[in-house]
Amino acid sequence: MASYSTNQFKSGLKLMLDGEPYTIVENEFVKPGKGQAFNRVKVRNLKTGKVIDRTFKSGESVEAADVMETEMQYLYNDGEFYHFMAPETFEQHSAPPEAVGDSGKWLKEQDICSVTLYNGEPLSVEPPPHVTLQVTQTDPGLKGDTSSGGSKPATLETGAVVQVPLFIQEGEVLKVDTRTGEYISRAKD
Amino acid sequence: MRDGSGGDDWPPSADVTRLRQRADWLKTVRRFFAAREVIEVETPLLSQAGVTDVHVESLRERDTGRWLQTSPEYAMKRLLAAGLGDCYQITRAFRAGEQGRWHNPEFTLLEWYRLGFDADRLIDEVAALVGEFLGTTEVVRERYADAFIEAGLPDPLVAGEGELLRAAAAHPEAAPPPPGLGRSGLLDWLFSQIVVPALPARCFVTHYPADQAVLARLDRHDPRVAARFELFCDGVELANGFHELTDAGELRCRFESDQSVRRRTGQRVPDIDERLLAAMTAGLPDCAGVALGLDRLFALAAGDDSLAGVMAFPWDRA
Numbered sequence: 001m002a003s004y005s006t007n008q009f010k011s012g013l014k015l016m017l018d019g020e021p022y023t024i025v026e027n028e029f030v031k032p033g034k035g036q037a038f039n040r041v042k043v044r045n046l047k048t049g050k051v052i053d054r055t056f057k058s059g060e061s062v063e064a065a066d067v068m069e070t071e072m073q074y075l076y077n078d079g080e081f082y083h084f085m086a087p088e089t090f091e092q093h094s095a096p097p098e099a100v101g102d103s104g105k106w107l108k109e110q111d112i113c114s115v116t117l118y119n120g121e122p123l124s125v126e127p128p129p130h131v132t133l134q135v136t137q138t139d140p141g142l143k144g145d146t147s148s149g150g151s152k153p154a155t156l157e158t159g160a161v162v163q164v165p166l167f168i169q170e171g172e173v174l175k176v177d178t179r180t181g182e183y184i185s186r187a188k189d
Numbered sequence: 190m191r192d193g194s195g196g197d198d199w200p201p202s203a204d205v206t207r208l209r210q211r212a213d214w215l216k217t218v219r220r221f222f223a224a225r226e227v228i229e230v231e232t233p234l235l236s237q238a239g240v241t242d243v244h245v246e247s248l249r250e251r252d253t254g255r256w257l258q259t260s261p262e263y264a265m266k267r268l269l270a271a272g273l274g275d276c277y278q279i280t281r282a283f284r285a286g287e288q289g290r291w292h293n294p295e296f297t298l299l300e301w302y303r304l305g306f307d308a309d310r311l312i313d314e315v316a317a318l319v320g321e322f323l324g325t326t327e328v329v330r331e332r333y334a335d336a337f338i339e340a341g342l343p344d345p346l347v348a349g350e351g352e353l354l355r356a357a358a359a360h361p362e363a364a365p366p367p368p369g370l371g372r373s374g375l376l377d378w379l380f381s382q383i384v385v386p387a388l389p390a391r392c393f394v395t396h397y398p399a400d401q402a403v404l405a406r407l408d409r410h411d412p413r414v415a416a417r418f419e420l421f422c423d424g425v426e427l428a429n430g431f432h433e434l435t436d437a438g439e440l441r442c443r444f445e446s447d448q449s450v451r452r453r454t455g456q457r458v459p460d461i462d463e464r465l466l467a468a469m470t471a472g473l474p475d476c477a478g479v480a481l482g483l484d485r486l487f488a489l490a491a492g493d494d495s496l497a498g499v500m501a502f503p504w505d506r507a
Contacts, residue, residue: 007286007288027289028289028290029287029288029289029290029291029292030289030381030382031244031287031292031381032377032380032381032385032419032421032426033401033419033426033429034242034244034245034401034403034429035244035373035374035376035377035380035381035401036244036370036373036374036377036378037244037286037287038367038377038378038381038382040364040382052364053363053364054364054365054367055363055364055365055366055367055378055382056367057367057369057370057374058286059286060367
């Protein structure tokens, strides 16, 4: 079984702890004086999202979680499950809503997402950092106002609602940062 | 590139202005010792004998089988035994596997020895040096056992493993200790997770338990504790000092006991430094010595919370 020594610890590493898959959020090497060294880590449960603290004796080995981050194309939602396809193998995976969570509101068909597989099943889904989405509903703004700092809500084709400048109209295509949920610009073409 | 680096990490991790400041800081250290007539010495980085300390891992040079020093302590003590007198050294030291915000496997150590000093007098001098970098503030001295008790923990000199485990469980703000630590590992865990964060801003912890004496002599009045101290500044360990053990026979026993622990736990077992023991048999003068992590001192002086801002090329860029 694959395992990691504490001196390989870094954020993003996937571990099995108490039978659950975790990812390291933060790793701190602690060694006061001449005593036993420890690694104090914050780990996030990949199923529940809960973050906990753990300490390990430095040099200890910890079982690796069979967790893989893969790039997959989002295909469609069947009303319950989200379907993805691995671009090279055309292998399809369906992700339950709890794996997709909040990312669902950014998923546009054909977009390439980062899908985390745990024992071969989708565990979580990250949308692309930037997505290009059409505005399906927003109140009319002031024509020609391209400078003032005001903003208004706009609903996008995937259902996400973002704050946009007043000059944005329905039907326009926008670039949005999915990590912050913020409008970046109008799409170039 | 062979190491997988894209090459965009060629610049130093520290600002160039900070590196210039580092040069000034080094001058300040040298002025401090010049004013006290403590002379600067140099000793080898690579030596034939290793360090048996159970919690210090050495790096080894492959072609010669020599060990990179983890501190210049043994060589400097040989100089003291030869009659050199008060001396200091600014040198690189190496400790395998110690990497993190406050650790770099290769780092700069300041180590000095004062003849006729005891731990208390050396603490005064360490406080004066640190004051030049971090400003003067209240300096607290606290015995290791008192620091435990003040943090709401049992007396570490008498508590058994079960009592220490219950105490750890009663501190839910710390993650639970890893299993199988044993009594001394559990003390280290409680100290690093609960005691150190609760220490005053500038605090010398003194009178370490005898089994953590390392190369310090035991207290004349209470042999359960050793004449060892450590300085913590804002929770960062800066210095470790001893009223030095001068008894070669006693030191041999400690080294051999380290070796047997290493053997039992499947660690490498470096040879004992016979030249150090011979020097101590010839006569190490009564003295106190201390090692201080200069990179950490400089980082605290800069107001940083890691070493990267005061080192040119930390481990990953070296």
